[in-house]
Structures are given as structure tokens and as C-alpha cells.
Amino acid sequence: MSPRPDLGPKPHLGYTASRIERAAERRADAAALTALENDARSRAYVVGGEMVVLKMAADVHDPLFTLAQARELGRTAEVVFLGLIESTARFAVALDPAAIEALKTRDEFVVTDLRSIAVRGLVEADHLPPLAEGKALLHWHLRHRFCSNCGAATNVVEAGWRRDCPSCRAQHFPRTDPVVIMLPVAGESCVLGRSHRFQAGMWSCLAGFVEPGEAIEDAVRRETREEVGIVCGQVSYFASQPWPFPTSLMIGCHAQARSREIVIDRAELDDARWFDREEVAAMLLRRHPDGLTTPPTVAIAYHIIRAWVEEEIELLR
Ligand SMILES: [Zn+2]
Numbered sequence: 001m002s003p004r005p006d007l008g009p010k011p012h013l014g015y016t017a018s019r020i021e022r023a024a025e026r027r028a029d030a031a032a033l034t035a036l037e038n039d040a041r042s043r044a045y046v047v048g049g050e051m052v053v054l055k056m057a058a059d060v061h062d063p064l065f066t067l068a069q070a071r072e073l074g075r076t077a078e079v080v081f082l083g084l085i086e087s088t089a090r091f092a093v094a095l096d097p098a099a100i101e102a103l104k105t106r107d108e109f110v111v112t113d114l115r116s117i118a119v120r121g122l123v124e125a126d127h128l129p130p131l132a133e134g135k136a137l138l139h140w141h142l143r144h145r146f147c148s149n150c151g152a153a154t155n156v157v158e159a160g161w162r163r164d165c166p167s168c169r170a171q172h173f174p175r176t177d178p179v180v181i182m183l184p185v186a187g188e189s190c191v192l193g194r195s196h197r198f199q200a201g202m203w204s205c206l207a208g209f210v211e212p213g214e215a216i217e218d219a220v221r222r223e224t225r226e227e228v229g230i231v232c233g234q235v236s237y238f239a240s241q242p243w244p245f246p247t248s249l250m251i252g253c254h255a256q257a258r259s260r261e262i263v264i265d266r267a268e269l270d271d272a273r274w275f276d277r278e279e280v281a282a283m284l285l286r287r288h289p290d291g292l293t294t295p296p297t298v299a300i301a302y303h304i305i306r307a308w309v310e311e312e313i314e315l316l317r
Helices: 030-038 067-072 097-103 114-120 126-144 216-226 277-284 302-308
Strands: 045-050 051-055 076-085 088-095 110-111 155-157 162-164 177-184 189-194 206-209 232-243 249-255 271-276
Touching: 030 076, 030 088, 030 232, 045 067, 045 097, 051 097, 067 076, 067 088, 076 126, 076 232, 088 097, 097 110, 110 114, 110 206, 114 126, 126 232, 155 177, 155 206, 177 216, 177 232, 177 302, 189 277, 189 302, 206 216, 216 232, 232 302, 249 302, 271 277, 277 302
Parallel strands: 045 088, 177 249
Antiparallel strands: 045 051, 051 110, 076 088, 155 162, 177 189, 177 206, 189 271, 232 249
């Protein structure tokens, strides 16, 4: 066995370790919410679909607006209460697409997607979890304006955390879609795949949605078998990550591969193959001779792969 490679200090996993206290008890308290909305210390993130509006600054940009500033930017589609940070409120405001387009032309703002903000470090890392919370919640509102039971238009209640149907009385709650993301491993090797939409040279974990009535472990085994034809045994949970593109929760796992032959599902993957630990370490370090890489450190895939390279997972003990 080769010596354990030194991959340097562990980077932070993006969108996790939120400092927001969600303060769910305030959501139904109209007086408390009005007080927070009128509090001069309250701040809001401004989102429009995939885009986030930032105030341009020399170093990292500033994603926080007062509620009055946010409302002046254009027609507000929705305002949701994210929670409290050190007793001050954080909201997320959704702007109309037309308003977002207009802001792109203004020099004092940077209007870009959350993926770019995270990967390029355009804001302080502390802002990523509430931005993920706000973007995912506002996306849910955008797609759930009508009751899925009777078709009537629904009303926003609980500061954005529920929609009620005035016609059939159904209550609708924001959804999170679980996705398993896994690294099949066997001894000194692991399987990585390439999706058709990946940039050239990037390889990553396999992933897929958990289906209704399915356990996480079963979803890992099914997706691995479907995508690369590998049969897996033991599955071990590693970590999770909110992934607001649009509303997923990535559930990171390692899986013990029980077969070697790879049969690629070409509809899902461009390529997949076995890699040994040394090659993967070079990819993590961005020192692979052919320029192959793993995903950026903001993504859980990087951390799943790195934990295996550093032999930190239960499965191998
Ligand atoms: Zn209804």
C-alpha cells in the first residue's frame, strides 16, 4: 500500500454549517415578523431564479440589502423569513426576472448564479448556507403557486414556510429532494464517472435521486448498478450537503463494490472507470499528468473522494 498522501488542510464543505437560527416559532407570529421587517438591523438576500444580486465591492462582494433597498430593486415576487443571526433577522427576497435582467446592466451590482458565487468565493463563506436556504425556498414558491390537490391558487403563510389552499384547505410544505451521491470502492481502487455536462477532464462520484419507498442504502446500490453495472454490498454514510439546484439534499456515501466489470449507462454517463488511490490523489491535488480533476472543494463529491484517499472511512477498517 502506498503511503497516505498529504492533501493539505481540509477545505470547508459549501452550503453547510449554517449560522442561521431558523426561529420557526416566529413564523406564525405576525407581530414578531412585522417587528423584524421594520427593524433597521434586518437584512435580505436578493434572488431571482438561479441568479443572486450582490453589491459590488473590491474584495468579496456584499450580498446583504436592507428590506427597503431590496424592494427598491424591482417588483418583489416573494419575501421569506430565513431566521436569525445574532438576534438580527435575515430574509430572502425574490425579484421578477425582468427586474433581475435590468440589474445586470448596473455597474454597482454583480448578478450571477449561486454556483459561481460558491466556486469562485465571491462572498464570505458564511453567506452560502442562508443563500442556499433562500434560493431553494423561493424556487419552491415559484413552482407551487397552485394547489396540487384541487388546482386553486394558494396563499403564502408562516413567513414563507407553508402555502395554504383557500378552496380545499390543503397545506403545502416546502420540499427537499434527497439525492444519493456515492463512491464505489474496492481495496485500492474506486469508480469515478463523467456526466455529459461535466467540463473536460473532470471526474466525480455517481449520483441519483432517492425514489419513493426506497432506503438510502438501497438507492446507492440501485443507482450504482444502473449507471455502471457494479454490484455493491455494504454502504456507509459519510456526510450530507444542501444543494439548492434547485432543491436537493446530497447524501454522501461510500459503497463496497462486489464486482469489477463496468457497464456504462450511456444515457446517464459519458464515461466511467476504475481509478487507483495514487491517481485520485493527483487529481485532488490538481497534479494529474493528463489534467484530470475531481470536482471543486465546495462540492461534497470532493470530500467523499478525499475521505477515501485519506482512508478515513469506516468501510475500509
Ligand atoms: Zn386545494
